[in-house]
Amino acid sequence: MIDKLSFVTVYPEVILLVMACVIALFDLAVKSSGRTATYILTLLTLAVVAWMQASDASTGQTHYAFGKMVVSDPMGNWLKCFATLALMVTLVYGRAYAAARDMLRGGELFILSLFALLGMFVMISGSNFLVIYMGIELLTLSSYAMVALRRDHAASIEAAMKYFVLGALASGFLLYGMSMLYGATGSLDLQEVLKAIQSGQVKHQVLVFGLVFIVAGLAFKLGVVPFHMWIPDVYQGAPTVVALMVGGAPKLAAFAVVMRLLVEGMLPLALDWQQMLTLLAIGSLAVGNLAAIAQTNLKRMLAFSTISHMGFVLVGLLSGVVNTDTSAVGNGYSSSMFYVVTYVLTTLASFGVILLLSREGFESEEIADFAGLNQRSPLYAGVMALCMFSLAGIPPMVGFYAKLAVLQALIAPGDAWHIGLAVYAVMMSLIGAFYYLRVVKVMYFDAPVSSACVTAGMDVRAVLSLNGALLLLVGLLPGGLMALCADAIVKMLAS
């Protein structure tokens, strides 16, 4: 069953695993305080992996490997490519921050992040309950450790504990749901599960019972209401670079798992899980946007904003199947994929600015710390303003097109219920606009409280400028990325 071809399919994963181990050993010999050699080797590895994923994705072909336990399709490959790039950008932004906080005494940050990425790869490629579960565990275990990396920092430890306890609970939910479905359908393989459900031989109640637990577990991983409690604490408590690692690339993997489990595995149950997602989306849009208003800590505010944006991602997913008509599913799912990719792009830039403004012994994470940033550094203030307008969904920033895409998918059925939900969603994003504008206000309208010069290396400035420019450029020409997402989803649905 395990043939040579199977290994070809997972070459990027193999390289990542081998390199993670090699870097772990190599790091023992690195003496410099900034771990420059480890850093460069990590970036090189990631660049090679990203390139491999992109070239796999552009072939547009779907392969199954290891007895259909693992799948390599354009959607998965693009998401893996974006996740790798996101991790690279995170490391570029975060290295100086981590070094100043004594987090680079060992090379754990790099090695754990490589393993976390490997976990995401496995999640994204998994076509089997256990493989997906294994990927999730690999990602989250690495993440728990990274959150706790500053072991003498009380807030980080508290965040890690909360994350761990709630994460373990969610994994339990997910595993329990999977076991129910395994019991009902007799297979762990997603394709077999789909066939069993389609056959109509399995009792509906049992399936829905298992489905509830799976959706709850996924909701935790996505961080949507009412399974969102860990998000604000982890974002605020974790070192900012780790918060970005937890809040950036893993969203792509979580989206992929949702697609694999709910769409590839259980599309016939769409009417059931769409109802659940609707409730989750309504709650997330309200809680995320309303609670964010009250925050004074920027990281915590962005955490609540994440919750509301994941609500929008669900909006795209919940509008696929209308009255058992599955002809429009591609529209909704590709809109969600576009949303999540652009959201990660925006998150990278906004956390990048926070990371750069943090100095030794000073966390620049209160909104007030950004006062008058425009006078201190027009570039960073400009990038942050682009992020905020993008998150608020103001054209021509990319965030607007993401909202446009999911809203048109939502309105597509044309009935009063869906239009009403769309009006609710835009009203919530109006509330959201308030707190994003407040950040712009603090940066542009208020007088600076500190005159400390903002310094950063050329590489960081270049990457940040590019990241900010992409928010605008992908906004001006969103067609390419949209077509890519649509194509990836169509191919995934066809396989």
Next chain:
Amino acid sequence: MGLLSLAIWTPVLFGVVLLALGRDDQAQAVRWIALIGAVVSLLVTVPLYTQFDVSTAAMQFTELSPWIERFHVNYHLGIDGISLWFVLLTAFINVVVVIAGWEVITSRVNQYMGAFLILSGLMIGVFCALDGMLFYVFFEATLIPMYLIIGVWGGPNKIYAAFKFFLYTLLGSLLMLVALIYLYLASNGSFDLVVWQKMPLAANVQSLLFFAFLAAFAVKVPMWPVHTWLPDVHVEAPTGGSAVLAAIMLKLGAYGFLRFSLPITPDASHEWAGLMIGLSLAAVIYVGLVTMVQKDMKKLVAYSSVAHMGFVTLGFFIFNSLGVAGGIVQMISHGFVSAAMFLAIGVLYDRMHSREIASYGGVVNTMPKFAAFAMLFAMANCGLPGTAGFVGEWMVILGAVKVNFWVGFAAASALIFGAAYTLWMVKRVYLGPVTNEKVKNLKDINAREFFFLSLLAIAVLYLGLYPKPFTDVMDVSVTELLKHVAISKLP
């Protein structure tokens, strides 16, 4: 690259260059580049007028290329007789505003000038867009520079004003966004305005769409009772911001009625015309009375803008060519007059740092040249024959009388209020003896101020004395629009 693209992107390009390269220690160079940018942007719009064919209602200078293929969104531009003058007006006001901010703005000059240039390009984009989504993108994107202009260079209560401006107008536009997406789906995947205008729609759908559009455009115009953001924002905005806001941004809403509400939902427009006329008359009469008791000069002009825009919406919803053409002429004349009024107040404010009417008195004694300009603009504001203000209001009133004598009568009565509040302000600010030391020490306007005020004065007089070039251009387009609106689109 077509002429319209050039008109849109030239100022944007100059603005981006200023933002990227300008520094505060090179303020003078920044100002000159901004002025060159504004003048070049105005010059590239001139061929639009000279090459314009007045004999056709079809869209001219059209450009069409795919933009977002997945949603069939096209980069589709074109102008007809209705939009031509707004493109020219926007480019013209932009030049005036750049000159007006020359000495006044001393901090972050590059961002100030850049914001105005980008804003001007985006607003021209709104007037040229023939694709629903392109229109929306331009329409919304204008909020960002304006928000920053108010918030950074505004008065003491600027933050409240900036937020009120942004959130109030965003509320309306988001409902319009839902309507646009609905139309996109209902037309089987097209954002093309021309397709939407031809598409049959059921009566209840039309009504819902009409109110969604109303939410966006009524806030922007602004119509009574959603006008309350305008006085607050005008008071706090810097002079240039007020001028652009009153002269162009309010027109975006009124223009939206002509491009969306009337042609896409004609039956609903007829059905709700009574409501619209009622709201317009409320703006004209009630807000006219409110204007009279204002103590702050900028607030007074802001309320009078609401009243004047009431004439515009009144003209649109009486459905005859005098009314619609009068509404459009009123939009253009209000563009010149309100900009002139705000810039004149700015001239006083720069010297006295007060907008209170009570702190002035007898300005004519110390600033005779300036007072002459101010008087002319005030006369135009109250609609004196021979000035720009007269033509539009007169056409709308004539049109209204044709439909219903009492509507015309009520609208005409507003002219009395207009004269009352404007003349009373003129009397208290400019006429009479010098009331205090500060006024006594005022210096008359310098060459720069004289220059931009005379540009506006020429425009105001020209439009008042010889409105033919303005009305000729729009004649065919207005007739065509009314013909279209008269045909029911019910399936």
